[in-house]
Amino acid sequence: xxxxxxxxxxxxIVMSLKYWKKVIEKETAKKYKVSENLYFAxxxxxxxxxxxxxxxxxxxxxVTVTYNTIIDYWYSYMQDKYTNNVNFVAGAYQFxxxxxxxxxKLILATATGKILLEKALKIFNLQNFxxxxxxxxxxxxxx
Numbered sequence: 001x002x003x004x005x006x007x008x009x010x011x012x013i014v015m016s017l018k019y020w021k022k023v024i025e026k027e028t029a030k031k032y033k034v035s036e037n038l039y040f041a042x043x044x045x046x047x048x049x050x051x052x053x054x055x056x057x058x059x060x061x062x063v064t065v066t067y068n069t070i071i072d073y074w075y076s077y078m079q080d081k082y083t084n085n086v087n088f089v090a091g092a093y094q095f096x097x098x099x100x101x102x103x104x105k106l107i108l109a110t111a112t113g114k115i116l117l118e119k120a121l122k123i124f125n126l127q128n129f130x131x132x133x134x135x136x137x138x139x140x141x142x143x
Contacts, residue, residue, distance in 0.1 A: 002105055007130075009110040009117065013092045014124060019081040023074050024052060031073065032063045048136050049074070049111060075116040082120045096129050109134045 011017040024044065029036045040059055044052045053067035053074075099106060106129055110117060114135045121127040 003103065004105040004107060005099060006107040006109050007096075009108055009112055009120070012089065013096070013108075013126070014082070014086050014088055014120070016078070016081065016086045019078060019086065020074075023077040023081075024056075027077060028056060028070060028073065032060065032065075034060045034063065049113065050137070071113070075113055078112075079116060079119055082116075082123050088124065093124075093126075096126070100129055105131045107132045107134065111136045113137055 007013060009016075010020060025041045026036060037059060040056065044055055047055060049071055050067060053070040056070060057063055057065075057067055096106065108117075108130045110133075112120065112135065114133075114137060117133065117135060118127070121130075121133075
């Protein structure tokens, strides 16, 4: 019998969710010179990155960029955070190593975009741990 474990990335393996929250809810508003919106902060939970960016644009019709431009901004911001600020969840690296050594198949399922995730996995030296990586953009649905 195959032993398979599925992991999320942000705040399961690395402590990064606070940076995602900051860039989506605060830094994007600041960048496009619009006020922060508590309704947006509440409404976006459970949305994919694409749907969150579309919601932001819908709520701020004077912002005249595409949702892809917003997502690119988020990913650029997060690449910097993964490189310079984000750390592992305590014990996560050793735990993954231990599971891999015991023969478990490890799957990563995440809302993080594929290109950014590949960079993050490299930053954290995790690119060889996972037998399969599934990104929300690949399946078109949020977790």
